[in-house]
Amino acid sequence: MGNLTALKVRNLKEPGRYSDGSGLILDLTGVGKGHWTLRIQIAGKRRDIGLGPIELVSLAEARDAAAEMRKQARAGLDPLLERKKAQRQVPTFKDATLRVFEEHKLSWKNGKHQTQWLKTLETYAFPEIGQLFVSDIDGPMIRDILAKIWLSKPETARRVLT
Numbered sequence: 001m002g003n004l005t006a007l008k009v010r011n012l013k014e015p016g017r018y019s020d021g022s023g024l025i026l027d028l029t030g031v032g033k034g035h036w037t038l039r040i041q042i043a044g045k046r047r048d049i050g051l052g053p054i055e056l057v058s059l060a061e062a063r064d065a066a067a068e069m070r071k072q073a074r075a076g077l078d079p080l081l082e083r084k085k086a087q088r089q090v091p092t093f094k095d096a097t098l099r100v101f102e103e104h105k106l107s108w109k110n111g112k113h114q115t116q117w118l119k120t121l122e123t124y125a126f127p128e129i130g131q132l133f134v135s136d137i138d139g140p141m142i143r144d145i146l147a148k149i150w151l152s153k154p155e156t157a158r159r160v161l162t
Helices: 005-013 060-075 077-087 093-104 111-124 141-146 153-160
Strands: 016-021 024-030 034-041 043-055
Touching: 005 060, 016 060, 024 060, 024 077, 034 060, 034 077, 043 060, 043 077, 060 077, 141 153
Parallel strands: none
Antiparallel strands: 016 024, 024 034, 034 043
């Protein structure tokens, strides 16, 4: 159990650092103003991770966030990198394909090739991996898609591969 309570946090008036224990710290800058910080060791290095202002993050929420980050650190992950990954917008395969198509369609000389390229992916790749995030697609998935058509339609398989 922590050293702080919600009532104690609300009644703090003196600016300073108040520890809840296990690395969770309240940096109070004024009455009702301050922020939560988690001090943790990741791969032998000390890291201070901001958890948010006390106006938006309650003591319970700060404890929950700190516990989750400690769990990630114990699993060998860097909580800051995991937070950045979660914020990054990774497109689905279908969205990324359509974006690439729009960017490159004018550079293809033959209009027939434009439509063939997209139609081939719509037929063979989208049903299998279209809704997966690009970051979740691996080599065996691509191999499985190509294996179904490689011997019977080698040119189509090449188009899917590129």
